[in-house]
Amino acid sequence: MTEHAALWNPLANDSHPAGWISSDAITLSNLIRQGIQPSPLMVCSGGTSSRCAADGLWTLDLRARHRQLVISEAGDEVEIGAGLSMAEVLEGLQTRGRSIPVGLSTLPGCGFVLTGGISPLSRSQGLAMDHIVGLRGVWGNGDCFELSAPVSPHEEQQKWRGLLGAAPFLAIVTAIRLRTQELTPLVIWRSVSSIQQLAIAIEAAEQWTHSASLQWAWNEKIELFIVCFANDHAAMTAVEALKTLLGQCAESSKTMVPGQHAQPPFGALATSTAAQGRNHSEVISRLGPAWGRRLPSLIADLNQLISKRPHPGCQISAQQLGGMSSQVAVSHTSFLHRDAIWKPWINAVWNANDEQGRKRSLDWLLHANTVLTEYCPGVHLAQIHPHLSFHQAELDDAFQDWLPTLNRLKSHHDPYGLLPPL
Ligand SMILES: Cc1cc2nc3c(=O)[nH]c(=O)nc-3n(C[C@H](O)[C@H](O)[C@H](O)COP(=O)(O)OP(=O)(O)OC[C@H]3O[C@@H](n4cnc5c(N)ncnc54)[C@H](O)[C@@H]3O)c2cc1C
Structure with a gap:
């Protein structure tokens, strides 16, 4: 058992693990062979997800020993x-x-x-x-x-x-x-938009064939966040055209940065209320195709969901995919949804120690997930939820017909379920 640094995820940080393990690979291998109980073992790399530490379980903290x-x-x-x-x-x-x-x-x-x-x-x-x-x-x-x-x-x-x-x-x-x-300089355009402007931006972005990508966050306000390479003329022209179409507002800014190490924070323009107290959260990420003609109904559904969010921290955002991310064969990785153009994610937030607030926010998360599944049938398992009711449904939507082979791999490489269940 070792000392550990604070975790970025407040829910994980507020948990009471059985203890912390910090070891090299050989020692870890020996520990596993002796048996680590209770299982599953939690694993912490960056410590930003809710499941890198949990009540009563051991966490392997990679942050101290694996830094080369x-x-x-x-x-x-x-x-x-x-x-x-x-x-x-x-x-x-x-x-x-x-x-x-x-x-x-x-x-x-x-x-x-x-x-x-x-x-x-x-x-x-x-x-x-x-x-x-x-x-x-x-x-x-x-x-x-x-x-x-x-x-x-x-x-x-x-x-x-x-x-x-x-x-x-x-x-x-x-x-x-x-x-x-x-390392190539990037141009980042950020702005606050109306619901209509969000629809216009999504429609334009779905036509893009260059490096530009649209990200948006919908909370109290809607933030648009567009990134492209500064040396990609087609992308720069498209961003300029969209800027002209949407117009400027007080929050609009266009910056050139030397690379992603200097990119501005995403989502900061979507809310004006500073987070009150200590919040816990869970996130579900979905993957799906271009929305095309379904965009008006999606926007209406999103508007409904946002208007009913149970906590000011609850938010729905999205990232744009396509281009190179779709060029890798489905059979090469466990990221199956290579045809995805959008990754919307739902962030459900509640005040720490508010059990009823937690239930309300998780109910909202589940409802928003059901609504978004219509538009984005795939799941991006960036956060895993073996402790919540929708874990199996997420596994099915993420891995589809690859799941049985993953289970065979697990029965061979993790036969005693040291790691989270599949
Ligand atoms: C502020 C913020 C912004 C984000 N933006 C994006 C984004 O733009 N795009 C995107 O795709 N995702 C994004 N994410 C999601 C993030 O990438 C995932 O949640 C990711 O799993 C976090 O990795 P971590 O190492 O920080 O987390 P941890 O909480 O340390 O680990 C996450 C999970 O992965 C497992 N794991 C971690 N390390 C290992 C390992 N070495 N071996 C085996 N299993 C391991 C753990 O079991 C744990 O369940 C964002 C998250 C945050 C908090």
């Missing part, structure tokens, strides 16, 4: 320890003029990469997981592994596919090797 960042001589590859945050990875890489596509916040750790990693740059650079070339770690049965991509024999290929998108159920990844990208 080794850049290849040519700069085209990097090995990162699974305890680094994306901010730390970008900071290390930018000194060599390199980068990897990260999300809308740089707080998350390797859980971001292992669960897919949807970036505002995914339309031109793919998902973060699409850059993985090597993985090291310990399976749930205690066996250590070191794998490189691509691996040709069938069984090896299945292990690789399982780890890319379903690692939390199979193994503890202690190090990831990734291809890097050239």
Whole structure:
């Protein structure tokens, strides 16, 4: 048992775990063979999800021991320890003029990469997981592994596919090797929009064939957040055209930043009320196609959901995919929904220690999830919920016909259920 740093997720941070484990891979393998009880073992990389620590369970905290960042001589590859945050990875890489596509916040750790990693740059650079070339770690049965991509024999290929998108159920990844990208300046346009302007922006974005991506957050206000490469003329022209169409408001701003390490915070324009007290939250992320003609009914449904949110922190947001993220074969990873254009996510929030508030917000989350499933049938398992009623439905929607093979992999690599259930 060791000391541990605070977790970013307040719900996980307020839990009372059985204890904290911080060890290298060999010691971890030995510990697993001796048996860790009770299970499942929680795993903490960045500590931003609600399920990296839980009452009465052990947490493996990767943040203390797994912190290496080794850049290849040519700069085209990097090995990162699974305890680094994306901010730390970008900071290390930018000194060599390199980068990897990260999300809308740089707080998350390797859980971001292992669960897919949807970036505002995914339309031109793919998902973060699409850059993985090597993985090291310990399976749930205690066996250590070191794998490189691509691996040709069938069984090896299945292990690789399982780890890319379903690692939390199979193994503890202690190090990831990734291809890097050239660090390229970005242009970010942020604004506050009306409901009609949101619809116009979504309609325009669904026609884009370049690097620009639209993100939006709907809370008390609606924030638009558009990102493109500064050297992509087609994207810059499209962003300018949309800006002209929508017009300016007091909150509008266009900034050029050297890379994602300097991107402004997403979502800050969507709410003017500073968070009161201590909040807990759960998040469900969905994946689906372009909304096209269904956009008016989706916007009406979203408006209803937002007007009924039980807590001011409850929010619905979305990221845009397509382009490079759809170019990887479905059979290569456990991220099956390669045809997705939108990832909306629902953030349900309540005051810590308010049981009734928790129930109200989780009911709202479930209702919003049912409504959004109509438009986005897939799930992005960026956050896992084995402690909540919809876990199995999420697994089905995330993994579909790949789930039986994942279960076979689990029965071999995690036969005693050390890690969360599939
Ligand atoms: C502010 C914020 C912004 C975000 N923006 C985006 C975004 O733009 N795009 C996107 O795709 N996602 C985004 N996310 C979601 C985030 O990427 C996922 O929740 C991710 O799983 C968090 O990773 P972590 O390492 O910080 O979390 P943790 O809470 O430490 O881990 C998350 C889960 O993954 C498992 N896990 C973590 N590390 C390992 C490991 N090394 N081996 C095996 N299992 C492991 C754990 O069991 C845990 O259940 C965002 C989250 C936050 C909080």
